[in-house]
Amino acid sequence: MLKLLVCSILAIGLVHAQGLSSCVGRCDDYADHSYTCQCNTYCDGYQDCCDDYTSVCLGASDSCAGRCGQSPDTSKSCQCNTVCDNYNDCCADYVSECQASTSLCAGRCGIGYDATLPCQCNTQCPNYGNCCTDYSTECDTSDGTGCSKPGVTQEEIYAISLSLYDLDVNRATASDYIVDIQSPTSDSSLQDNSPYNFFTFVNEDLLNLPTYQALINLLDNYEMIQGKDENVNQVETDEIYTFLNAFMSTEIGKQLYTFLSSKGLAGCADEATFIENLKKMWFDLYSRQNNAMDTSGFEHVFVGEIKTDIVSGFHNWVQFYLQEQAKNLNYFGYTGTEQPNLYGLHFEWYGYMKGLSGSSVGSSPEYDFAIFTLCHLTRPGSVCNVLLRSDDNVEVNRSIQTWTWTKTTPGDGLKYVASAYFIL
Numbered sequence: 421m422l423k424l425l426v427c428s429i430l431a432i433g434l435v436h437a438q439g440l441s442s443c444v445g446r447c448d449d450y451a452d453h454s455y456t457c458q459c460n461t462y463c464d465g466y467q468d469c470c471d472d473y474t475s476v477c478l479g480a481s482d483s484c485a486g487r488c489g490q491s492p493d494t495s496k497s498c499q500c501n502t503v504c505d506n507y508n509d510c511c512a513d514y515v516s517e518c519q520a521s522t523s524l525c526a527g528r529c530g531i532g533y534d535a536t537l538p539c540q541c542n543t544q545c546p547n548y549g550n551c552c553t554d555y556s557t558e559c560d561t562s563d564g565t566g567c568s569k570p571g572v573t574q575e576e577i578y579a580i581s582l583s584l585y586d587l588d589v590n591r592a593t594a595s596d597y598i599v600d601i602q603s604p605t606s607d608s609s610l611q612d613n614s615p616y617n618f619f620t621f622v623n624e625d626l627l628n629l630p631t632y633q634a635l636i637n638l639l640d641n642y643e644m645i646q647g648k649d650e651n652v653n654q655v656e657t658d659e660i661y662t663f664l665n666a667f668m669s670t671e672i673g674k675q676l677y678t679f680l681s682s683k684g685l686a687g688c689a690d691e692a693t694f695i696e697n698l699k700k701m702w703f704d705l706y707s708r709q710n711n712a713m714d715t716s717g718f719e720h721v722f723v724g725e726i727k728t729d730i731v732s733g734f735h736n737w738v739q740f741y742l743q744e745q746a747k748n749l750n751y752f753g754y755t756g757t758e759q760p761n762l763y764g765l766h767f768e769w770y771g772y773m774k775g776l777s778g779s780s781v782g783s784s785p786e787y788d789f790a791i792f793t794l795c796h797l798t799r800p801g802s803v804c805n806v807l808l809r810s811d812d813n814v815e816v817n818r819s820i821q822t823w824t825w826t827k828t829t830p831g832d833g834l835k836y837v838a839s840a841y842f843i844l
Contacts, residue, residue, distance in 0.1 A: 443470045447477035451823065454607050454775040484511045508829060525552045546571030569684035572798040580679045581806035582815065584790050587671045590631060592782035596623040599781065605753030605766050607775035613753040619741045631670065634663040635785040639739055642719045646727050647709035660703050664695050670786045676794060685797045700830035701837050717837025721792065724769060731774035735841040736788065737781045743769065756844040759810040764844035778842040792840035800824045800835060819843040
């Protein structure tokens with residue numbers, strides 16, 4: 421029996437290793453750095469596509485080669501004409517194949533970042549100082565309602581992120597929890613290097629605070645297996661709004677709203693509109709597998725999902741603690757740590773492995789929700805550098821990776837949250 425078990429583990433490891441550099445079964449997945457290369461529409465810009473990305477993920481019907489300017493063809497999975505961006509159905513190689521000029525914005529307004537081009541034509545280019553010379557005259561810099569979006573500088577992100585951190589009065593103190601990090605590990609290890617729980621103690625009074633309770637009430641609302649439809653009833657919808665209203669009642673929520681409003685990123689109306697936008701970006705459903713309405717940004721980031729045979733998402737310490745207490749989660753070890761209380765956690769959940777969960781331990785639900793929302797709106801689909809404070813009150817620069825869902829949108833110029841997590 422032992423020999424059979426060892427052979428099975430070796431076989432699984434061999435198959436996994438062979439799949440690390442292939443796009444088979446991974447086309448359009450968001451970035452997963454447990455793999456050596458990526459298979460989504462961003463990989464060309466980051467120059468980390470797998471060698472078989474073109475052949476596996478960009479078949480003849482998925483490429484603009486020889487199709488530029490053609491009328492929409494519903495038999496094709498994507499389009500290659502000047503209106504495809506309006507319908508969010510351009511092929512991944514539309515810009516490189518079809519744009520006549522790479523140094524002007526004509527026909528390129530709103531197209532995502534492309535590192536192969538000398539300048540950009542989207543709402544983020546003012547933040548990075550890489551707009552084409554005709555951006556301001558060629559592209560509409562409002563949201564269609566006269567709401568100006570002037571861009572957000574890195575210094576402004578540093579300032580607002582530090583302010584949000586300092587406002588987190590509901591963050592766990594040193595007396596509110598004890599962790600036992602035990603042994604280091606790798607994100608691909610199948611060996612349990614840590615026989616004890618990660619959390620030795622958590623003050624249950626902390627979890628009874630309004631925002632914690634509102635978060636906890638949401639955690640059991642989801643079908644954990646991707647590819648199965650989520651069914652959201654009225655009670656669950658009410659719980660979503662309870663969480664959002666609790667968030668907005670905190671000083672963190674108010675500060676975030678004030679800042680985003682000043683940048684035209686809060687809906688350009690009122691607080692109620694901002695709350696609706698948060699619901700759409702974070703809680704409205706979209707499909708990751710089988711055309712099922714099976715996921716949301718909130719489920720992915722704060723709850724976690726099972727994607728085929730691995731854990732996907734799951735970047736919240738409260739969920740980690742509760743699942744560990746329920747004996748659904750087995751902590752294997754840590755892949756890295758950084759102040760303040762940032763951990764790369766490697767674990768097994770319901771028998772499925774999570775390679776690396778970058779989590780801020782002890783931060784309040786309102787802080788996590790705010791900092792990820794800030795980065796999603798100001799640095800979508802990219803690395804977002806923020807300021808926090810170390811244990812000895814020194815400002816420290818940390819990075820958050822955001823991913824946006826590109827296949828569908830919630831409308832109103834918004835993008836679904838695909839993922840957000842601290843990089844460790």
